[in-house]
Amino acid sequence: MRKLLFESLVRPPLTERPPEASDAAVAELARALDGAARKRLGRSLSIRAVDAGSCNGCELEMHALSNAFYDIERFGIRFVASPRHADVLVVTGPVTKNMREALKRTYDATPNPKWVVALGDCGRDGGCFASSYAVVGGVSAVLPVDLHIPGCPPPPIEILKGLLALLDGVNGKAAKGL
Amino acid sequence: MPALLDLIEAGRPVEHHAPGRRAVVAPKTWNLAVEQLAAGRWSLLGLWGEPETVHMALLDEAREIGVISLPCPGGRYPSVGLRHPPALRLERAAADLFGLLPQGLPDTRRWLDHGQWGVTHPLAAQPGAAAAASSYRFLPAEGESLHQIPVGPVHAGIIEPGHFRFTASGEIVVRLEERLGYVHKGIEGLMAGSPVDRAARLAGRTSGDSTVAYALAFARAVEAALGVEVPPRAVWLRALMAELERLANHLGDIGAICNDAAFALMHAHCGVLRERVLRAGNAAFGHRLMRDRIVPGGVEGDLNEEGTTAIRSAITEIRQRFPHLVELYDNTASLQDRTVATGRLKTELARQYAAGGYVGRASGRDFDARRSPGYAPYDELAFDVPVLQEGDVNARVWIRVREVEQSLSLVEQILERLPRGSVRVDIAEAVGRHAGWPREGMALVEGFRGDMLVWLRIGETGLVERCHLRDPSWFQWPLLEAAIEGNIVADFPLCNKSFNCSYSGHDL
Numbered sequence: 227m228r229k230l231l232f233e234s235l236v237r238p239p240l241t242e243r244p245p246e247a248s249d250a251a252v253a254e255l256a257r258a259l260d261g262a263a264r265k266r267l268g269r270s271l272s273i274r275a276v277d278a279g280s281c282n283g284c285e286l287e288m289h290a291l292s293n294a295f296y297d298i299e300r301f302g303i304r305f306v307a308s309p310r311h312a313d314v315l316v317v318t319g320p321v322t323k324n325m326r327e328a329l330k331r332t333y334d335a336t337p338n339p340k341w342v343v344a345l346g347d348c349g350r351d352g353g354c355f356a357s358s359y360a361v362v363g364g365v366s367a368v369l370p371v372d373l374h375i376p377g378c379p380p381p382p383i384e385i386l387k388g389l390l391a392l393l394d395g396v397n398g399k400a401a402k403g404l
Numbered sequence: 405m406p407a408l409l410d411l412i413e414a415g416r417p418v419e420h421h422a423p424g425r426r427a428v429v430a431p432k433t434w435n436l437a438v439e440q441l442a443a444g445r446w447s448l449l450g451l452w453g454e455p456e457t458v459h460m461a462l463l464d465e466a467r468e469i470g471v472i473s474l475p476c477p478g479g480r481y482p483s484v485g486l487r488h489p490p491a492l493r494l495e496r497a498a499a500d501l502f503g504l505l506p507q508g509l510p511d512t513r514r515w516l517d518h519g520q521w522g523v524t525h526p527l528a529a530q531p532g533a534a535a536a537a538s539s540y541r542f543l544p545a546e547g548e549s550l551h552q553i554p555v556g557p558v559h560a561g562i563i564e565p566g567h568f569r570f571t572a573s574g575e576i577v578v579r580l581e582e583r584l585g586y587v588h589k590g591i592e593g594l595m596a597g598s599p600v601d602r603a604a605r606l607a608g609r610t611s612g613d614s615t616v617a618y619a620l621a622f623a624r625a626v627e628a629a630l631g632v633e634v635p636p637r638a639v640w641l642r643a644l645m646a647e648l649e650r651l652a653n654h655l656g657d658i659g660a661i662c663n664d665a666a667f668a669l670m671h672a673h674c675g676v677l678r679e680r681v682l683r684a685g686n687a688a689f690g691h692r693l694m695r696d697r698i699v700p701g702g703v704e705g706d707l708n709e710e711g712t713t714a715i716r717s718a719i720t721e722i723r724q725r726f727p728h729l730v731e732l733y734d735n736t737a738s739l740q741d742r743t744v745a746t747g748r749l750k751t752e753l754a755r756q757y758a759a760g761g762y763v764g765r766a767s768g769r770d771f772d773a774r775r776s777p778g779y780a781p782y783d784e785l786a787f788d789v790p791v792l793q794e795g796d797v798n799a800r801v802w803i804r805v806r807e808v809e810q811s812l813s814l815v816e817q818i819l820e821r822l823p824r825g826s827v828r829v830d831i832a833e834a835v836g837r838h839a840g841w842p843r844e845g846m847a848l849v850e851g852f853r854g855d856m857l858v859w860l861r862i863g864e865t866g867l868v869e870r871c872h873l874r875d876p877s878w879f880q881w882p883l884l885e886a887a888i889e890g891n892i893v894a895d896f897p898l899c900n901k902s903f904n905c906s907y908s909g910h911d912l
Contacts, residue, residue: 227669227732240676275562279587281908283612283693288562289656290682293675307560323520324586325565328557354605358590359526379612381692 240294270302271389274312274336278329278365279355280319283379284346288316290382303389309335314392316343317369320352321362333369341372343392345385350374405445408464411437411472418473420843422628423777426459426471434474435482437462442487447758448879449848450857451484451491452872453498455529458506459872460484461846461857463758467776469848471859476504483509490757490879501592503528513541516585516911527593545571545579553893557586564907568896575892580885588911595871600626600700600831603868607858608695610873611909616642616649617851618873618909619698621858624779625871626700629845629862630834636823638702639780644818645685645694645703646849647811648715651722652681653852654804654811657904661801662733664897665742673729680718687714702828712819719815722808730805743798747899749887751793757883760854760876762803763903767795773850785817795887797902835866842869851876853906875909 275288291298292305306312309332321329333342344365347353351364365371375388415427429437437460440446449461449469458481459473474481483506485492495506496515503525517524519537550571557565567583591610595603607622608615620642627634659674682692688711689697697704733739753759754767764771772789774782790806792799841864848855854876861869884903888896 227736230669230673230728230732276558277562277564277587279589280564281609281612281615282564282906283609283615283695285562285564286612286656286693290675290679293679294672295676295679305562309558319587320589322587322589323522324518324588325557326520328565328586332558354602354609355589355591355594358594359521359523360588360590360593378609378695379693381686 270304271314272304272306272312273314273316274306274309274332276309276315276317276329276332278317278319278325278349278368279322279361280346280348284318284349287379287382287385288318288345291385296382296386298386309333310337312336312340314341314343314389315369316345317365317371318345318349320348320355320358321365321368323360323362326362326368329365329368341392342369343388344371344374345388346380347376347378350376353378405465406436406440407466408437408446408462408468408470412470415472418844420629420838420840421471422631422845424469424471424846426473426844429472429474431474431482434460434472437472438482438484438487440464441484441491444756448484448488448490449758449855450859450872450874451494451498452859452874453502453504453527454870455502455527458498458504459859461859461874469777469846471846479503479505480507481505482507485509485511490882493882494874494878501525501527503532516588518585526590527596540583542569542581542583543579547573547578549573550578566907570893570896572893575894577888577891577893577896580888580896582881582885584881584907585911587908589908591873591912592871595868598868600862600866600868603860603871604700605696607871607873608698610912611875611906612693612695613653614649614851614853614856614875614906614909615693615695616645616698617849617856618858619696620646621847621849621851621856621873622860622871623698623700624847624849625845625858625860626831626862627845628847629843629860630831630838631843632701632829632831632834634702635826635829636781637706637825638827640818640822641703641707641827642698643781643785644707644715644815644822645689645697646851647814647818648681648685649694650852651808651811651815652678652685654808655681655722655726657901658729658733658801658804658808660904661743661797661898661901662739664901665739667736667739670729670733670739673725677722677725677729680721684714684718687711699828701831702826704828706827707822715815716819719812723812726808726812733801733805740798742895742898743801743902744796746797746895747887747891747902749795749883751795753883753886754795757879759879759883760850760856761852761880762800762807762854763876763880763883764854765789765791766799766803768793771855773848773855777848779847779849781818784821785814787814797898800902832866835862853877853904853909854880856909873909873912875906875912877905877907877910880905881910 412427415429418426447463486508500517524532553570555568565586571579608619655678659671662670686692751768754769857874860871
C-alpha cells in the first residue's frame with residue numbers, strides 16, 4: 227500500500243491534467259460553480275439523491291461525479307445520507323406509482339429552503355415509460371421542480387452544468403426576494 | 405430420468421420458436437418437470453405468464469434449453485414454487501400481472517403490486533378493478549430480545565429503492581426479508597404491441613448498468629424469431645461492447661465493495677479505471693454506457709480508428725495499474741478481515757437457485773452463458789470462467805478480479821481479429837419474407853451480473869406481442885437473505901454490494 231500511496235503523491239492529480247475539450251469544460255464549470263455556490267449557500271451544497279423509478283443509469287453517472295476526474299466535493303457539493311441534511315433533492319426516473327409516496331415523504335423531510343432537480347429524460351416527463359399503468363410521469367407530477375437536467379443518462383459534465391444553472395437560478399430568486 | 409427433450413416431445417410443439425423448442429404440455433408433464441427441478445437435476449431459467457398461460461424456461465442436465473407452456477383455464481395451474489422455492493417470487497409476480505393462480509403457492513402476498521396502480525392484473529385479458537392498499541405482512545421471527553430494523557425504500561447512498569426488514573438479536577441478523585417492486589415501471593406492458601425498435605429501447609432501459617447486455621439479449625431474441633443473420637463485424641462489435649460493460653461494472657464493484665469496508669483508496673483507484681472505460685466507450689461508440697448502440701439487425705454506427713485507439717489506451721492503462729490494486733487488496737489484512745468468511749453463500753443454494761454470475765461462480769456453480777449454450781463470437785475466443793467454492797464476500801471479489809483479467813484479454817482478442825464489412829441488416833425485410841406467424845425467439849446472454857433471459861413473440865404486423873425479460877437478480881436476491889443470516893448488521897452493506905443485485909431489472 228505504501229508504494230501505491232507514494233506513487234499517488236508523485237503523480238500529478240488527474241483533475242489537473244492538461245485539458246482536452248471536456249476537461250477544459252470541467253475546469254470552467256469548477257470556477258463558476260464555486261463562486262455562485264459561495265454567494266448563496268456559503269461553501270456547501272448538500273444533495274440527497276432519490277431514485278423514484280430510474281433504470282439506475284442516472285445513478286451511475288451521479289456516482290461518477292465523485293471520482294477523481296470530476297471530484298464534486300472540491301466545489302463544496304456533497305451527497306448526503308438523509309433528506310434532513312439536504313438543500314437539494316436530485317430525483318431520477320419516471321416516478322413510479324410504487325415510489326410516489328416515498329418520494330413525497332422524502333421531500334417533506336427536507337428542510338426549507340429546498341430545491342428539486344429532475345435528472346434525466348425520464349425525470350422530465352416519464353420518458354419512454356410515460357404511458358405505463360405503473361408510472362405517474364415526470365418528477366413535476368409529484369413535486370415542484372426547479373430544474374431539469376436532460377440526458378439518458380446525462381453525462382457527469384452535464385450534471386455539473388445543471389447544478390450550476392440551479393445555483394444561478396437560486397441566486398436570482400434570492401436577489402428578487404431581497 | 406427424463407430429458408427435457410422427452411418432455412417437450414410429449415407435448416404439442418409450437419411452430420416458429422428458436423433457438424430450442426417450446427411445447428404446450430399437459431399438467432402431468434408440467435409436474436414431471438417440477439419434479440426434476442425439485443430434485444435438483446434441472447435448473448429454472450425463467451417463469452412468466454400470459455393471459456391464461458404460464459411458461460417455464462428450463463435447463464436440463466445435458467445443458468439443453470427449452471420452454472414448456474401450460475394452459476391454465478381460469479388462471480389456475482399447479483404451483484412450481486411449492487416444490488421449487490426459486491420460482492416463488494416469479495409466480496407471485498405473474499400472479500400480480502396476469503391474475504394467474506398458482507395452486508398451492510406457499511406465499512400468496514402480492515409482490516410487484518403494492519396496491520398503487522389503480523388496477524389489478526394489468527396485463528390480464530381483463531384487468532381488474534383497483535385493489536385497496538393493504539399493509540404488507542412481513543414474515544415473523546420469534547425469540548427473546550429480537551428487534552426489527554426497517555430500511556428503505558429510500559436508502560442512504562446513491563442507490564435504487566427497495567425495502568429491507570432486518571430482525572436482529574443484538575448485532576446478529578436473525579432474518580432479513582426483502583420487499584421489492586418499488587421501481588416497477590410496467591416494461592413488459594409497454595412492450596406489448598410496440599414496434600421492435602421501441603421495444604429495443606425499453607429493453608436497453610431495463611437496468612442501466614446492463615444496458616448493453618439487455619440490448620444484446622433482446623436483439624438476439626428478435627433475430628432468432630425472424631431468422632435474421634447479423635453481419636460478422638456487428639457480432640464482434642457487440643461482444644466488444646459487452647466486455648467493456650463488464651469491465652466498467654466489475655471495476656466499479658471491486659472499488660465499491662472495498663469502500664463499504666471503509667477502504668476508500670481502492671474505491672478511488674478503481675473509480676479512475678472505471679471512468680477510463682466509460683470514456684473509451686464514449687469515444688468508440690458515442691455513449692458512455694453504450695446505450696442504444698446494439699439494435700436488432702446489428703449495431704448502430706461503426707468503430708473507427710479513433711475509437712479503437714481510445715479502447716486500446718484504456719486497456720493498456722488498466723493492464724498496467726490493475727495488478728497493483730489486486731496486490732493491495734490481497735495484502736491489506738484489515739480489509740481481508742472484513743471480506744473473508746463474511747456473507748457466505750452455500751454451494752447447494754447457489755445450485756438450487758441456478759444463481760448466475762459472480763454470485764453463482766463464487767459458490768461453485770460453473771456456468772457462463774457465453775460458453776454454454778454459448779453464442780458468437782465467443783466460440784472463437786479464448787477465455788476462462790473462474791469458479792471458487794468459498795462463497796464469501798472475498799470470493800465474490802476474486803471472481804470479479806479474474807473476470808476483469810479475462811475481459812481485458814477478450815477485448816484485445818476482439819480488436820485484433822475484428823472482421824471487416826457491414827454492421828447492420830434491415831430486419832423489416834425479414835418480416836416480409838416469412839409466411840408463418842407468430843414467430844418466437846429466445847436468448848440467454850451473460851451480462852456482468854449473470855445470465856439474463858429474453859423471450860418474445862412477434863406477430864405478423866411486425867409488432868412485439870409479448871416479451872419477457874428475466875434479470876439474473878431474480879435468482880440472486882433471495883440468496884442474499886440466506887447469505888446475511890448470522891452476520892452482523894454492520895456487514896450488510898458489504899454483503900449487499902458483493903451481490904450488487906439490480907432493483908430495476910428485477911422490478912421491471
